[in-house]
Amino acid sequence: MSKGILYDATKCIGCKQCEQACATENGLPYDDKIAAQEVTSAHKYTAVLTKDDKFMRKLCMNCGDPACASVCPVGAMKKTALGPVTYDKSKCMGCRYCMAACPFSVPKYEWEKAIPGVRKCIMCSTRVAEGKQTACAEICPTGATKFGDRDALLDEAKKRIHDNPDTYLHHIFGENEVGGTSVMLLSSIGFNNFGFRNDLTDRALPMYTYQVLSRIPDFIPLFGTMLGGIYWITHRRQDVAEAEAQEREEREFKGGAR
Amino acid sequence: MTIPRMRFTFWKAVFAVIMVAGVYCTFIRFFRGLGASTNLSDQFPWGLWIGFDVMCGVMLAAGGFTLTAAVEIFNIKRFHSIVRPTILTAFLGYLLVCAALMYDLGLPWNIWHPLIMRNPHSVMFEVAYCVMLYTTVLALEFSPIVLEHFHLHRALKIVRSVMVVFVILGVLLSTLHQSSLGTLYLIMPNKLHPFWYSPLLPVFFFLSAISVGLAMTIFESSMSSKYFGREIELPILRDLGRVLVVVLALYGILKFEDLYHRHVLGLVFVSGYEQRFFLLEIFLSVLIPLGMLLVPKIRENAQGLYLAAVLCLLGFVTNRLNVAITGVESAMGGRYTPKWTEVVITAMFVALGFAIFGFAAKYLPIFPEEKAHAPAMRKPETVMSDFAVPVHAGD
Structure with a gap:
């Protein structure tokens, strides 16, 4: 009691x-x-x-x-x-x-x-x-x-x-x-x-804070999937390959310059 | 060239004075306690160190997640060249926030306690975890810069291969704790003034963090062009300016709707202590920058963009201080003004931020696409910006 x-x-x-x-x-x-x-x-x-x-x-x-x-x-x-x-x-x-x-x-x-x-x-x-x-x-x-x-x-x-x-x-x-x-x-x-x-x-x-806080566990997988999905859509395979080739060049240029 | 040299010496001296005073105040804080080093009281348990060092510190570091999200997740490639400085700012910002927190906590050696003593109902617990994890993520996002400097190509390759996971994690954690700093105040419906207390506090804190992230990027790019002789990336900054217009407009409209639906719009026109600070905040953070950036002539101009960004930053700093200090003063029946020691410690962290940024920019490949440029013309400078200068005296 x-x-x-x-x-x-x-x-x-x-x-x-x-x-x-x-x-x-x-x-x-x-x-x-x-x-x-x-x-x-x-x-x-x-x-x-x-x-x-x-x-x-x-x-x-x-x-x-x-x-x-x-x-x-x-x-x-x-x-x-x-x-x-x-x-x-x-x-x-x-x-x-x-x-x-x-x-x-x-x-x-x-x-x-x-x-x-x-x-x-x-x-x-x-x-x-x-x-x-x-x-x-x-x-x-x-x-x-x-x-x-x-x-x-x-x-x-x-x-x-x-x-x-x-x-x-x-x-x-x-x-x-x-x-x-x-x-x-x-x-x-x-x-x-x-x-x-x-x-x-x-x-x-x-309750004022808990009604916001309690949504976070649900929010994380949804928002994470959304971000991952946007990444997946915006980065087509060749774009990645392109960027890597460019970066490699860049790195070699930097390395040589030193 | 004698005049710039004198300037260097002057700001070096200012930096040294702040540091010496900072060390003295640190001594007062840790050996004589919070009572001797602050104007905090049972009425005002939170003051400048929470209001500025923590709340504004986290907000001003928001450029890191805003720009990494834009470039790495939304794949907006033209912003790529300005990602590194924003990650540096963010990493530095969070380290300084953690350091400043050690001054404000009454028992700072217990700062690790949330790791094992969990209270998932506490917003502070959530913020603590997010800040801890995000600082780690920032360290990893920052690591390629260091690895590149030391030519550790294998480690670099490993870090790069998993980077996207950290980027997504970083954006997720930032979204959570930037908004949660607003959620902190949801438990004070009877303490925080209705100008600021709103169920939408987390949304306002998140939107303003994005605004500040953009404004801070414009600010630091302008600064870098002034002090590191970099060519200003005006087309990029113009684009950022446009995005800032949209985010500020969203923020402004939401703020208006929020005040309207909570029936406090009328208070905006009633003269009063809170009203003055609220108007100052709204004009600096939204109305003036928005008005400026909507004029093509100002938006397309480096100086105009810079000025709008600085006003926006000052406005949102005012917002955080209003939430943390101005908004609770009436309910607590008094006024809080920081003690000189509090101001010195805060100034010390700001000065350290500028100095370390300058130091890192000098020795690490922060501006990877940089080519040799003639030093940019020196322009009238603001007081804060010059803290970065002493480190570059040797240039």
């Missing part, structure tokens, strides 16, 4: 314990200065964003069909069956196509390092594989961040909106965005207030 995270901004009190737990889990530094940064970076995988008295969490959406995993030429990014989208630095060659392709601009780079890697939330893949919750969900004192089966969380999100139609924006961010994501967000105000895009397609992004 694929796991997921449901973040309900109406329950969030902005205590940022999820940030702290995330830093601890991933061996990242955390102090007041970093807590004040309301952006994710190579040393901060999740951030609690503030807009007036409203909150929102930014973390990797762990897409159902992630662009980053699809574009990675060496398969360093992987969508696991359990839900997390993981990264293997030992495979990575640093082309940064994942960063260019991500619709949420989640992957960050260690620009200052001579041996850099991509950094992002991997939905605590090790913990999840052990049957545990993600660090952020476990620490959350109000249940704003909830971990569980994605399908069950989606049903719950729908129920919450249905039961409290005035509290929530009637939009589960991540239900359909880019084909659906493992992380889903609920809010009382528009997600664009926190830098999320309103115009994201509901199609899984990898």
Whole structure:
């Protein structure tokens, strides 16, 4: 069963314990200065964003069909069956196509390092594989961040909106965005207030490139035959013989001249 | 003759300065990392090195497959004498692209990973394979030139007997990866500006590669006649000019139809950041060269052809930079300007390209049908073209 995270901004009190737990889990530094940064970076995988008295969490959406995993030429990014989208630095060659392709601009780079890697939330893949919750969900004192089966969380999100139609924006961010994501967000105000895009397609992004790429195996024998055929038609036997005789002459002329 | 000699010395000095600066920037890049050597950021993971060195580099090397296809497959014999310089340009271009990629990759020593770690769903994987195979094919297509130079007739005969296979393979691989550089951006429907994001991106990249292949051939033939004292093959270049008219017209019409059907034609008339760069690109790449080449007086004239070709090249370079940089700036909420170190590295590769071309043209039989000619008259020169000069200072 694929796991997921449901973040309900109406329950969030902005205590940022999820940030702290995330830093601890991933061996990242955390102090007041970093807590004040309301952006994710190579040393901060999740951030609690503030807009007036409203909150929102930014973390990797762990897409159902992630662009980053699809574009990675060496398969360093992987969508696991359990839900997390993981990264293997030992495979990575640093082309940064994942960063260019991500619709949420989640992957960050260690620009200052001579041996850099991509950094992002991997939905605590090790913990999840052990049957545990993600660090952020476990620490959350109000249940704003909830971990569980994605399908069950989606049903719950729908129920919450249905039961409290005035509290929530009637939009589960991540239900359909880019084909659906493992992380889903609920809010009382528009997600664009926190830098999320309103115009994201509901199609899984990898389909955009795959519908072209998948034609290539068929294209190669057709186009190859066409080129070979044109060659065959345009080069009659005597033409070839003629050209060779001419070349031989030429070569002898060159050889003699030296 | 004292004035040309001074010019030689001046451009030699420029070349030396670029190389010294390049070595220094190389040191910064590999010992202090991408952060210290570029203006790349989490917002702009791709910059000048991808936009110019790789995307434009591959595009500018398209003359190799365009001309080999015309001569070897379509058997258009009158283009035969200009095939070798285009193969040299292509081979050189791809080697430089590979070298430049080593600067841009964060972990360049892992560049071989796609060989064993395969992800056939990745456009980058496909491009990597095509570029790798095509560079090998180019080496084989280039090999007769070297074999001839060293009089290795048996090896030459073997290579020649299988050449047609490599030629077909080369055209096939080029068609695939030239278009795939456009396919790379298909996964960014919400990031790339609608001027450039189109389902037809691969087709545009392929058609523009052919245009550039033709324009680049006109450009380098004109250059060769200036600097290597070759007689300009004006009748051939005129024919290339005609073909360029047709390809540019196709490209232009398709571009118009694409914008129209995606309902963004109106945006062309709304003043804006992207609009200015788009108009610059369209005028330089298609409208002005097409307008020029449709005038018989300009098309038949060496200078006119040269100018149209140069504008076309600049236009399509602008196109690639627009796709790679301008088109994503708004979505990423910022502006990217390359750092001086990035510019120096790029300049170093351009300078190396010109210098090695000049070197190879001097020592290898690149112009096989060449007869002795009096040095051509020197004409006003562009800045870039003169990088080729230092190597020939000894002539």
